[in-house]
Amino acid sequence: xxxxLAFLADQPILLVFALIGVGMAxxxxxxxxxxxxxxxxxxxxxxxxxASASTGSAVSVPPVIGTFGLVIFAFGIGNNSGIVFFQxxxxxxxxxxxxxxxxxxxxxxxxTVGTYVFGLDISVIAGTFAGxxxxxxxxxxxxxxxxxxxxxxxxxxxxxxFGVIGMMIVATLLLRDAPNDTxxxxxxxxxxxxxxxxxxxxxxxxxxxxxxxxxxxxLRRVGSNLIIIPGYLDELKPGDVVTVVGTPKDLDAxxxxxxxxxxxxxxxxxxxxxxxxxxISQHQLAGKTxxxxxxxxxxxxxxxISRIRRGDEDQVANPEFLVELGxxxxxxxxxxxxxxxxxxxxxxxxxxxxxNPVALGLGLALGILLGHIDxxxxxxxxxxxxxxxxxxxxxxxxxxxxxxxxxxxxxPHSANTVLADLGLLLFLAQAGTNAGGQIAGxxxxxxxxxxxxxxxxxxxxxxxxxxxxxHRMLGNGATKTAGILAGAQTQPAILAFVNNRxxxxxxxxxxxxxxxxxxxISKILITHGLALLG
Numbered sequence: 001x002x003x004x005l006a007f008l009a010d011q012p013i014l015l016v017f018a019l020i021g022v023g024m025a026x027x028x029x030x031x032x033x034x035x036x037x038x039x040x041x042x043x044x045x046x047x048x049x050x051a052s053a054s055t056g057s058a059v060s061v062p063p064v065i066g067t068f069g070l071v072i073f074a075f076g077i078g079n080n081s082g083i084v085f086f087q088x089x090x091x092x093x094x095x096x097x098x099x100x101x102x103x104x105x106x107x108x109x110x111x112t113v114g115t116y117v118f119g120l121d122i123s124v125i126a127g128t129f130a131g132x133x134x135x136x137x138x139x140x141x142x143x144x145x146x147x148x149x150x151x152x153x154x155x156x157x158x159x160x161x162f163g164v165i166g167m168m169i170v171a172t173l174l175l176r177d178a179p180n181d182t183x184x185x186x187x188x189x190x191x192x193x194x195x196x197x198x199x200x201x202x203x204x205x206x207x208x209x210x211x212x213x214x215x216x217x218x219l220r221r222v223g224s225n226l227i228i229i230p231g232y233l234d235e236l237k238p239g240d241v242v243t244v245v246g247t248p249k250d251l252d253a254x255x256x257x258x259x260x261x262x263x264x265x266x267x268x269x270x271x272x273x274x275x276x277x278x279x280i281s282q283h284q285l286a287g288k289t290x291x292x293x294x295x296x297x298x299x300x301x302x303x304x305i306s307r308i309r310r311g312d313e314d315q316v317a318n319p320e321f322l323v324e325l326g327x328x329x330x331x332x333x334x335x336x337x338x339x340x341x342x343x344x345x346x347x348x349x350x351x352x353x354x355x356n357p358v359a360l361g362l363g364l365a366l367g368i369l370l371g372h373i374d375x376x377x378x379x380x381x382x383x384x385x386x387x388x389x390x391x392x393x394x395x396x397x398x399x400x401x402x403x404x405x406x407x408x409x410x411x412p413h414s415a416n417t418v419l420a421d422l423g424l425l426l427f428l429a430q431a432g433t434n435a436g437g438q439i440a441g442x443x444x445x446x447x448x449x450x451x452x453x454x455x456x457x458x459x460x461x462x463x464x465x466x467x468x469x470x471h472r473m474l475g476n477g478a479t480k481t482a483g484i485l486a487g488a489q490t491q492p493a494i495l496a497f498v499n500n501r502x503x504x505x506x507x508x509x510x511x512x513x514x515x516x517x518x519x520x521i522s523k524i525l526i527t528h529g530l531a532l533l534g
Contacts, residue, residue: 009059019429045432061430069426074391076420081517082399096518102465106458107530118450123148126531127155132458134163138527144386145531153435159455170463171482181477188314190245194262200237201258209257214246217306217332218266227272274335280327281346291319303333326413355415367391483511488519
């Protein structure tokens with residue numbers, strides 16, 4: 001055993017990937033639908049280092065590997081969230097700002113109680129805060145800002161478990177009110193409608209009748225066999241047949257305003273107009289609205305996007321909807337032009353895996369430089385953000401702007417995800433081995449119960465605070481609020497738990513995605529700020 005430990009001590013690259021492989025194998029094991037995920041790599045690293053310390057060996061992963069993982073993680077998560085993060089600040093202002101306010105209150109409570117009641121070091125407090133909100137990237141922020149990653153990891157490890165269990169308890173209590181929800185999501189469907197209104201009706205009025213939540217994708221004029229895509233200003237006459245896409249409620253309103261269901265199924269006639277699912281993979285389209293993309297499609301080919309599929313959910317392609325790389329859109333257009341339309345939109349898996357070395361390299365370099373700039377504070381004090389926070393901010397901006405001249409600054413979603421996952425695993429392996437020797441000290445000194453109670457306080461403030469604000473004050477249904485809880489906790493285990501309790505209700509995913517990007521970014525920055533209070 002001693003020889004094996006000595007060998008691993010001389011082979012840090014072998015050690016880090018062994019910890020990642022074995023740790024993720026353990027992390028994928030589910031008990032009643034719950035798994036540790038990436039956090040298992042951290043706990044395995046702690047256990048391995050503690051075991052090696054007990055034999056008199058000191059086996060660890062070099063800090064430079066953890067720093068490398070940390071900065072590429074920060075770039076991947078920031079670049080991926082750029083568009084959605086700034087969009088959520090604009091379109092979901094009340095939920096996002098309320099959530100951030102709860103995080104700040106929890107951080108203030110952690111600092112106050114941890115410092116003045118329990119007498120804990122700020123590195124332990126920041127790590128405990130990260131564990132209580134089950135956000136491993138926040139642990140990275142705490143480790144970098146305090147310079148004591150081992151102590152921060154001890155706080156994280158002790159408080160993590162209740163961070164998961166406490167949130168599940170609150171989600172369970174919240175879902176008891178789910179039968180009273182009035183916001184059940186309606187499926188997207190379509191209807192073929194014949195205009196019966198004597199004076200006719202314009203496309204604009206038809207859209208207004210459907211609360212502007214519908215799309216009119218096909219038109220066959222009375223007495224004609226030609227199917228065309230109607231324009232916004234077109235006037236419909238009695239006998240005309242149109243295809244309208246939307247929710248059943250909105251389609252009923254459209255039928256009431258202009259006509260009745262038609263036996264003609266315009267989808268079946270694909271000679272003139274056809275439709276195709278196409279993947280958005282052209283970088284210059286990322287961040288544009290559906291209206292902007294539709295204008296370009298209409299001007300060139302007389303085509304239109306009618307639906308958009310992100311993840312597993314179909315949505316009506318509303319004009320204000322922002323396009324992301326990897327979105328699957330349903331395009332209706334002239335049959336002979338669909339190949340050219342596919343080329344314009346991309347429809348390529350290759351484009352979704354390009355890591356764009358120019359943007360990646362320059363973004364990392366600029367972020368690290370930004371993180372090392374000393375920011376003057378009142379008096380003679382100065383502050384620097386640190387490499388991870390600097391990279392995170394630069395990546396957010398790069399993801400939002402998409403391109404600078406000919407240089408594309410937004411990496412594909414899949415490429416960013418791979419970078420973020422790999423970087424996080426590298427950091428966790430290093431952080432775990434670095435903290436292994438201290439975890440035993442925390443239990444032998446009796447500090448563990450202070451850390452546990454502090455973590456329970458933070459988790460309770462966050463869970464109860466968000467549930468009350470989102471459900472009671474902002475009026476979200478219990479099912480959607482449970483999804484918001486999972487997104488705010490940035491915890492896949494909570495999401496899986498809530499999905500299991502609600503049969504994967506689409507409102508859960510809606511709530512989760514509404515706040516997740518802002519929660520991830522704000523948690524990292526708040527933890528970084530908390531760590532600097534020491």
